[in-house]
Amino acid sequence: MSDPIFTAENVKQHYLIRQGMFADPIVLRAVDGASFVLNRGRTLAVVGESGCGKSTLARMVTMIEDPTEGRMTIDGSEILPGAASRDAVLRSRVQIVFQDPYGSLNPRQTIGKTLMEPLLINRKDVPAQERERRAREMLDLVGLRPEYFDRYPHMFSGGQRQRIAVARALMLDPEVLVLDEPVSALDLSIQSQILNLLVDLQDRLGLAYLFISHDLSVVRHVANEVMVMYLGKPVEQGPKDAVFAAPRHPYTKALMSATPTADPSRRQERIKLSGELPSPMAVPPGCPFHPRCWRASDRCRKDMPTLEGDAHRFACFNPIEA
Amino acid sequence: MTEITETPATATGPAHPSPLREFWQYFSDNRGAVAGLVVFAAFFLVAVFAPLIAPYPPHEQFRDHLLQPPFWQPGGTLQFPLGTDPLGRDMLSRLIFGARYSFFIGMVVVSIASFFGVVIGVIAGFAPSWLDTLIMRLMDIVLSFPSLLLALVLVAVLGPSLMNAMIAIAVVLQPHFVRLTRAAVLSERPKDYVTAAKVAGAKPGRLMFVTVLPNCLAPIIVQAALSFSSAILDAAALGFLGMGAQPPTPEWGTMLAESREFILRAWWVVTFPGLCILFAVLAINLMGDGLRDALDPKLKRS
Structure with missing residues (x-):
């Protein structure tokens, strides 16, 4: 049933930030190694707090920026750096819808x-x-x-x-559509209209969506696959049903517990994360989530867990039991 | 889910007014602007049809009527409605021909200054930072001179004539356009519609002049209108200092300079050219404001 059109392998986007004329530039790892596949007619949702690299990921997939590292292919052929500015066919295959509908249309x-x-x-x-x-x-x-x-x-x-x-x-009849929080600036009643339009268009045109959002109830509605990001790294990735039914990474669990449910009889325990999202310029060693994690062990403070698993993958040493 | 048809945001009905009509609708709301436009149009017509309107050629001297006062003053006649100057030339005719010079100066100076200013400004806004810095520091150097002084120096180097005065004034006014355009471009450039055009494959040239520049026009138009009036003023000032149009050219500033010594004996020889400059400048400024209101969709009530 999968029909891959776009793949990304371990793509990274690092920015050099200069603070003062003589200080050494600091590396900001906006996206630090993300791999995913977009299939025709399917939706991959990318979820995370603001500042976790969602929009940077969108800019790389749309070829506005070349990744610092990693490999992207479309329909089997590799996307070379700077190719989008030369190749009209290539750039018309991936298009983007921005978050703010007031800024994304030329007023003139x-x-x-x-x-x-x-x-x-x-x-x-x-x-x-x-x-x-x-x-x-x-x-x-x-x-x-x-x-x-x-x-x-x-x-x-x-x-x-x-x-x-x-x-x-x-x-331009694209095959991949990047939706960068397409409904978060809209009224709730309008959100559902736009989402239905997007779902309808996907069915008709067989588009692959990269759907970026911080709203899990929207993601639950449109996604086939989910990727949860934290500080530029995917921490959990898998089919929507599996991730929503049994989140394994504590961060995913915390995100989900923050989504209000429509069922008042089912009082779920809300996990409150302590602390702030660390600055992406000073990512903590080990697992980047450990300062806010209630399951963190000594190992989390030293080593960086990698994504493991088959369909449902997660990067955690102390995962929540399924 | 049922499809909800959204009602249009405007209540203008099915027949939408043409852009020109709409522009006029917004422009005419501003009374000061319409008044400015009327005065400007009157000056313009006077300038174009000067030979037909003026009772006498501007250089014709009437030796029997030196410094004759306007007609409502004792000693004045309707033969010379606004009196005559020290050389016996008809003031009205000279003022009418002076309108030609002023408009010519305004047009040429604003065209030169805004064209180069906008092009350089847009390039600076899109350029890599070293080129941007280079351009802006150059402009800062030009701006750091008192404008009239710099114009004087340029005229002194090029030689005093109306053409050289216009070039000098254009050079002095042009950095304002550069800075304004660059600032507007920098504030527009990070917007999503520019990124969208980039994703659609727009090349830098198209991005600069088709996508971004039209959205920066509002402040540039106001600046152009203000520059039109300051060009007239500066040209008059240069003329007054003897560095612009040379006598016997009936340029308003030069006329002021010529008759400076008669200011106490014959008030009309200095008052009327001064009033002409004042009204022309005021009318253009009012019109510039109205233009901005009408051309900027963000200020429109929709």
Whole structure:
């Protein structure tokens, strides 16, 4: 049933931060070794607190930034550094929808121009009439009225703008769609509309989604696979049902206990994590989660656990029993 | 789940006004701007049709009517409605022809300064930091001189003439455009729509001038309007100091300079050119404000 389209092997993104002219630059490990596979028609959700490297991961998959280390392939062929700026076919295969629908649309361009721009740049052979026809079709596909074509973004609500952003991402017929918290800036009632639209589009077009979110109830709704990240490292990874039913990593468990349930009779014990998320510039030695973990042992403070397991993988020396 | 059709955010109905109409709608809300536009348009028409409107050629001297006062003053006649200058030339005709020079100066200076300023500013905003620093420090050097003094020095080097004065003023005004454009570009560049254009494959040139620049225009337009008026002012000042347009050119600032010594005996020879400069500058500034309000979608009430 798996039909891989995109793979990432141990990708890393490190930034050098200079503090003062003479100080040695500090290495910020925004993403420190993530591996995953995106399958056609399936959704991989990436979950974690802010600052855990979710958005950096999105920027690497969309080829906005080249990874410092690691290997990414699309449809079996490797993505070389800087290839996206040269290869129109390659870059049109992965597109992105941003979190903030107010910042992601050019306020000076009509919706029509925004939708036609990707074609104008990448498909020079498509005549102007055809471009317009496809853009109007796309408006229809995402559930917007055709008369919106000549309007400017400021005339639309957040939900409508997010539909426009989805439409723009689909103009180049991508195979992979990166959704960087696509609904977290929206109203709860609008969230479900956009999520249903995304699910519907995935069924129709067979898209692979990399769905980035910090909202576990949304993830439960859309994901097939889940990857939980902490300080740039995946700590637990596996099929949604397995991860949600029996989280093995204490961090996943804590995240899940923080999600409100709709069932008042089932009072679940909420795990409160002590302490703050450490600065990614000063990651603690050993397991990065150990200062906040209630199961930490001496070994956690010295050694770094690696992801282990088959389908359901987790990086912990003292996992929660399934 | 049932599909909910979202109602459009605007209540303008199915027929959406054309962009030009919409622009006029917002512009005309601002009364000061409309007043400025009317005065500006009047000055412009006067400048274009100067030979048809002016009663006399600007250089014609009437030796029998030296320093004749305006018509409502004792000794004035309707033959010279605003009086004559020390050489017996009709003030009204000279002012009308002076409008030509002022507009010409404003247009040329703003075109040169804004074109180079905006291009350099956008490049600085996108450039690697060493080039950015180099450009901005150069601009700081130009800005660190008192502007009129620098213009004077440039004119002194190039030689006093109207063309050289315009070049000098453009050089002096241009760093303002560079800084403004760069600041606007830097604040726009990290926004998601720029990243989205990049993901769509937009090359740096397109990113700079098609994606980002239109979103930076509002402050540039205001700056251009203000520069138009300060170009007229600076040119008048250079003319007054004898470094701009040379007599007998009927440029307003030069006219002021020529008649400085008569300020106590014949108030009209200095008052009318001064008033012309004042009204032209004021009208352009008001219009610039209105332009900004109408062109900036973020300030629009939607």
